[in-house]
Amino acid sequence: HSQPGSSQGSPCGLDQVPSPQSIISSTSKPLVKSEHNQSRHISAEQKRRSNINIGFKTLGSLVPTLKSQSNITNAVTLQKTVEHIGKLQQERQQLQDEVKRLREEIEELNTSISLCQEQLPATGVPMRKNRSDLMQDNFNEYVKSRTLQNWKFWIFSIIIKPLFESFNGMVSTTSREELCHTTLQWLDNHCSLPVLRPSK
Numbered sequence: 001h002s003q004p005g006s007s008q009g010s011p012c013g014l015d016q017v018p019s020p021q022s023i024i025s026s027t028s029k030p031l032v033k034s035e036h037n038q039s040r041h042i043s044a045e046q047k048r049r050s051n052i053n054i055g056f057k058t059l060g061s062l063v064p065t066l067k068s069q070s071n072i073t074n075a076v077t078l079q080k081t082v083e084h085i086g087k088l089q090q091e092r093q094q095l096q097d098e099v100k101r102l103r104e105e106i107e108e109l110n111t112s113i114s115l116c117q118e119q120l121p122a123t124g125v126p127m128r129k130n131r132s133d134l135m136q137d138n139f140n141e142y143v144k145s146r147t148l149q150n151w152k153f154w155i156f157s158i159i160i161k162p163l164f165e166s167f168n169g170m171v172s173t174t175s176r177e178e179l180c181h182t183t184l185q186w187l188d189n190h191c192s193l194p195v196l197r198p199s200k
Contacts, residue, residue, distance in 0.1 A: 166190045
């Protein structure tokens, strides 16, 4: 029993006993935390499964042998994917071998080009004379050699030179038919009697 005028409030220290509301709130906090953790775990598992399904669908759209099939298991999907990757690796190796072969061929060609360039004269590739100049040179050489044998041939070369120049300018040697055709034209135009008489 409390003494009158005592400063203590309730007997037996009842003010230190927790209230029912505090007991309920303290016991409900672990339950709420457990439910929250379980919800997070379920959400994470659903997200993981969704990502796996998306991955298998992506494989089905990328692997050619899987595009035409439906309702296939994940194991078959993985097996076909492995086979496709192996095929791609073989093709990649073949392409690498082809690239290596082409590079070696390019190096051989560059070496051949360098050797050819080393054989060229310092002034560059010698210019070939055209057919007209070549024929003129041959004519001069022929006149020179025949004149050494008989000096009268030099007089004949002076007479025949206009005919040679007309032949050289008119007759074409691109083909046998063209040679025959242009030669006949040259004979008609430059070797007829009315044309040859003034030169006699």
